[in-house]
Amino acid sequence: xxxxxxxxxxxxxxxxxxxxxxxxxxxxxxxxxxxxxxxxxxxxxxxxxxxxxxxxxxxxxxxxxxxxxxxxxxxxxxxxxxxxxxxxxxxxxxxxxxxxxxxxxxxxxxxxxxxxxxxxxxxxxxxxxxxxxxxxxxxxxxxxxxxxxxxxxxxxxxxxxxxxxxxxxxxxxxxxxxxxxxxxxxxxxxxxxxxxxxxxxxxxxxxxxxxxxxxxxxxxxxxxxxxxxxxxxxxxxxxxxxxxxxxxxxxxxxxxxxxxxxxxxxxxxxxxxxxxxxxxxx
Amino acid sequence: xxxxxxxxxxxxxxxxxxxxxxxxxxxxxxxxxxxxxxxxxxxxxxxxxxxxxxxxxxxxxxxxxxxxxxxxxxxxxxxxxxxxxxxxxxxxxxxxxxxxxxxxxxxxxxxxxxxxxxxxxxxxxxxxxxxxxxxxxxxxxxxxxxxxxxxxxxxxxxxxxxxxxxxxxxxxxxxxxxxxxxxxxxxxxxxxxxxxxxxxxxxxxxxxxxxxxxxxxxxxxxxxxxxxxxxxxxxxxxxxxxxxxxxxxxxxxxxxxxxxx
Numbered sequence: 380x381x382x383x384x385x386x387x388x389x390x391x392x393x394x395x396x397x398x399x400x401x402x403x404x405x406x407x408x409x410x411x412x413x414x415x416x417x418x419x420x421x422x423x424x425x426x427x428x429x430x431x432x433x434x435x436x437x438x439x440x441x442x443x444x445x446x447x448x449x450x451x452x453x454x455x456x457x458x459x460x461x462x463x464x465x466x467x468x469x470x471x472x473x474x475x476x477x478x479x480x481x482x483x484x485x486x487x488x489x490x491x492x493x494x495x496x497x498x499x500x501x502x503x504x505x506x507x508x509x510x511x512x513x514x515x516x517x518x519x520x521x522x523x524x525x526x527x528x529x530x531x532x533x534x535x536x537x538x539x540x541x542x543x544x545x546x547x548x549x550x551x552x553x554x555x556x557x558x559x560x561x562x563x564x565x566x567x568x569x570x571x572x573x574x575x576x577x578x579x580x581x582x583x584x585x586x587x588x589x590x591x592x593x594x595x596x597x598x599x600x601x602x603x604x605x606x607x608x609x610x611x612x613x614x615x616x617x618x619x620x621x622x623x624x625x626x627x628x629x630x631x632x633x634x635x636x637x638x639x640x641x642x643x644x645x646x647x648x649x650x651x652x653x654x655x656x657x658x659x660x661x
Numbered sequence: 662x663x664x665x666x667x668x669x670x671x672x673x674x675x676x677x678x679x680x681x682x683x684x685x686x687x688x689x690x691x692x693x694x695x696x697x698x699x700x701x702x703x704x705x706x707x708x709x710x711x712x713x714x715x716x717x718x719x720x721x722x723x724x725x726x727x728x729x730x731x732x733x734x735x736x737x738x739x740x741x742x743x744x745x746x747x748x749x750x751x752x753x754x755x756x757x758x759x760x761x762x763x764x765x766x767x768x769x770x771x772x773x774x775x776x777x778x779x780x781x782x783x784x785x786x787x788x789x790x791x792x793x794x795x796x797x798x799x800x801x802x803x804x805x806x807x808x809x810x811x812x813x814x815x816x817x818x819x820x821x822x823x824x825x826x827x828x829x830x831x832x833x834x835x836x837x838x839x840x841x842x843x844x845x846x847x848x849x850x851x852x853x854x855x856x857x858x859x860x861x862x863x864x865x866x867x868x869x870x871x872x873x874x875x876x877x878x879x880x881x882x883x884x885x886x887x888x889x890x891x892x893x894x895x896x897x898x899x900x901x902x903x904x905x906x907x908x909x910x911x912x913x914x915x916x917x918x919x920x921x922x
Contacts, residue, residue, distance in 0.1 A: 382747075385828075389743035392736040393759065393799060400796050401762055404770075404777035411776050464673050467666040479670075481908070486677060488850075488907075489900040490857040492877050493893040497680030499885070500687065506696045507683055537676065569662075598766025600860055605881060615768050622772055622864065632776065635769045642765055 412632035422628060430633035439617070439634075446614040447641065449528070450597035453535045457543035457592045458585065460536075465547035465584075466577075469554070480548065483541050491538060495605050498534050499525060502606070526608030534602040539595060543588035550584025551577075582656040590649045597645075598638050614638055681897065688890035695887050705891035715892065718876035725787055725862075725872060726855035729794035734848040736795070737802025738840075744803070745810040763800045770796065771864035778865065785867035793865045794855045801854060802847035809843025842910040849907045853900060 412430050415423045433439065468476050486494060501507045502524040509521040524530055554577065562572040578585075600615030609616065614634060621631025683696075688706075692699030709715060743749075744756060762770055774793050778785055783792075817839070821831045859874040866875060873896070880889055 386743060386747050386749060389739040389747075390749075390755075393740040393743075393803075394755075396736060396795060396799060397758060397762075400774065400777075400792055401770075404773035407777040407780050408769075408773045410780075460669070460673055460676075463666050463669045467663075467670055471663070471666075481904075482674065482677070485901070485904060488853050488857075488904045489681070490859075490874065490877075490893070490896050492857075492859050492874055492881070493684065493896060494680065496877075496881055496889065496893060497684045499881070500683055500696045500890075501680060503696065505694065510697065537680065540673070540677070594764060595766055598768050600768045615766070618768055618772065622775065628776065631772060635772055638766060639769055642769075646764070 408632045408635055411629050412636050414629050416627050416629050427629075430630045433630060434633060434637055442612050442614060442617055443637070445528075445611070446597050446599075449532060449535065449613065450593050450599075453532060453539065453596045454543075454589050454592045456532075456536050457540050458589065461540060461543040461547055461588065462585070465544050465551050469548055469551035470556075483544050483548075486538075486541050491601065494538060495534055495602055498530065498537065498606055502530050502533075525606065526610050528607070528611050530606040531603045531611065531613075534606040535596045535599060538602060539592045542591040542595075546587040546591065547581065547584045550581040550587075554580050579656070583653060586649055586652050586656070590645065593645055594642050597641055684890055684893045685897065687887065688894040690887060690890070693887065695885055695890060705888050706895075708888055709891055709895070712888070714871075715873075715876060718871045718873045721787060721870060722856050722873040725790050725794060726852050729791045729798055729855045730848050730852045732791070733795045733798035733802050733851045734844060737799045737847055737851075738806050738844050740799065740803045741806035741810055741843075745807055759803060760800050762796045767860040768864075771861045774861070775864045785865060786870050787866070789865045789867070790862050790870070790872070793861050794858060797858075797861070798851040798855060801850050802844075805847035805850060806840060806843045809840050809846070813839060846907050846910045849903050849910070853903045856896075857900075 411422065413426055413428070415425045415427045415429070417423045434443075467473070468479060473479065499506070503509075504521045504523065504525065506525070508524065512519060513521065558576050558580070559572050562576045563569065567575065598615050599613060600619050603611065603613040603616050604619070607613070607616075614637075618631050618634045618638070621627045621634065625631075687696060687698070689701050689703070690698055691702035691704060740759065744752060771793070774789070774796070775785075777783075778789050783789055817835050818831055821835045822828075826834065857874065859878060862872050863875055863878065866872060871879075877889065877892060880886070880892075
């Protein structure tokens with residue numbers, strides 16, 4: 380009895396907070412996504428499916444595809460850069476590997492806005508990169524780098540690379556190196572041992588890192604807004620516009636729900652893949 | 662092969678740190694252009710002190726982060742205690758739901774809260790931002806405190822109880838001092854994330870309740886001046902201080918525990 384009372388006291392605040400300020404808000408967007416937009420930016424309490432029908436407009440499907448493909452490319456680049464990085468830190472344990480690892484965590488603690496702004500400083504027409512290029516090749520005109528999809532892609536990789544490296548490192552650090560030696564003793568080449576032992580065993584890290592990169596990048600708003608200059612739209616920007624300038628909250632809500640749907644599909648695929656990878660490893 | 666890996670390490674660090682260093686270097690640039698070097702000056706820092714709007718935004722950020730950190734730290738700690746100490750029916754479900762607010766994209770949480778505030782007529786001001794920040798901060802504090810509780814020696818509590826301490830005394834004399842570094846670490850993380858948050862604040866703060874991040878955003882959107890480099894450098898320095906503090910408390914975790922035992 381006393382135990383239940385303690386548990387209740389400990390859990391009441393979090394359950395209250397999650398229900399009131401997380402679950403109910405999600406229900407509230409769901410409701411908004413099914414009502415009509417009013418004439419002057421308000422809403423009319425009439426049920427409609429129109430907001431969801433509009434999602435299948437070619438324009439929005441294109442934006443959706445751009446967001447998903449950009450997030451996938453970002454995840455792939457982060458994996459490509461992050462895997463060898465984490466592998467080196469975990470396998471060779473260089474002298475100051477704790478400090479090296481800390482340097483990866485630092486960006487997580489620094490303002491995302493500022494880290495994105497840093498790329499404006501570098502990529503703009505009269506920015507650092509163009510100045511350097513101009514000094515080396517005076518005949519070239521300045522390159523238009525800012526406000527392009529490339530700038531957005533760079534900014535996203537920059538922002539989320541640490542989220543890939545940390546879970547990869549955690550997975551690779553726990554890896555039992557004697558298994559690799561065993562594979563090589565049995566005649567596997569280093570490359571074969573890597574593909575058939577290291578990669579499958581670090582799969583949980585690969586999956587977790589990919590999730591942590593894909594989910595925030597698919598719904599990114601700030602990076603495309605600042606580095607894309609509003610010229611190229613991603614779902615995050617379209618949602619923002621519905622709430623800030625276009626004042627079409629019901630449609631913005633429907634877009635958010637679609638975004639949630641994508642994230643949910645991603646999460647389900649993640650858990651499936653995780654279970655599969657666990658069942659394959661004896 | 663090792664050479665290739667080393668080259669990759671170097672490239673990644675350059676990629677991660679050159680942009681940040683560029684901001685710091687150009688905060689001392691005397692030119693009017695943000696990215697064309699002309700000479701050394703502290704002038705932009707001096708200008709920060711005269712900027713009333715900046716200080717108002719700073720004050721708002723500190724209020725939001727301070728209050729949100731206190732609430733989130735208390736709730737996160739009780740949650741971590743419940744999850745690590747008790748076995749109850751919805752334990753797994755709760756742990757999954759708890760981390761949802763930090764898994765879903767920021768913008769979804771932001772507009773969910775915005776529509777909720779409008780429907781329930783909760784005014785959008787600083788309070789609405791504080792509530793929003795608690796939603797994600799509770800999860801982060803829980804993660805940090807849970808980690809602390811996992812490497813924790815239960816026998817000390819049993820000893821205290823055997824010696825006649827009641828549960829309340831046991832908690833304050835034994836449990837709390839032992840997990841305090843975790844709680845402080847969680848609070849530091851929550852405070853930093855709260856100060857740095859932009860997207861959720863942008864949607865849930867009312868007009869006239871600008872925080873530091875929202876202020877920087879509007880500077881970036883409507884006229885970039887070299888002052889931004891100085892503000893950014895100050896914020897970066899602030900982050901470094903917080904990480905070092907965090908590490909200090911995390912580092913103490915194992916050593917002090919051993920000493921006490």
